[in-house]
Amino acid sequence: MNRFGGPGGGLDLPNGGTEVFVEVMMLAVSALAQEPWEYRFAALMAAQDQNMVGRGCVGFDVDEVAWGSTAEERAAVRDFVLCVVDLAARGYRWDELGYEPPYAKGYLSRFRAMVEEFGPARDGSASARTTVLPGHDDDALAMCVRHRVLALAEWGGCCVFCTR
Secondary structure, three states: OEEEEOHHHOEEEOHHHHHHHHHHHHHHHHHHOOOHHHHHHHHHHHOOOHHHHOOOOOEEEHHHOOOOOOHHHHHHHHHHHHHHHHHHHOOOOHHHOOOOOOOHHHHHHHHHHHHHHOOOOOOOOHHHHOOOOOOOOOOOEEEEOOOOEEEEHHHOOOOOOOOO
């Protein structure tokens, strides 16, 4: 079981559900990422590839994500994550999956609600500074030419679809 924690208990997914969630999120985030933080979020999602990390060994809590230090940054980050979820929920590139993901919209809906409900710390407390996102000098991203999605360069540019 993999856990993506957040308000109201989070999102607990079996290994297959996690694979689906990560794949549909990677299709969407790869299409939308343009700013450094957005690429770092893409790296976070790519790092949830159970075939590289280990089945049942991935997940993160939304309160561990660096949402920004100002109200404007937090709003921009939240808007980006919600845009990624919304694009994924519209079935963006799902025809390329090779299967029909019957539970994906439910997973995305729950994750969207977690992001909407979450109120990042605004006072500079430890939780506001904690991050599970790769830093500027950490995980570099590569584009998987075959699948047209972002991937972690340290994994040889193998994306979540290459490692299936």
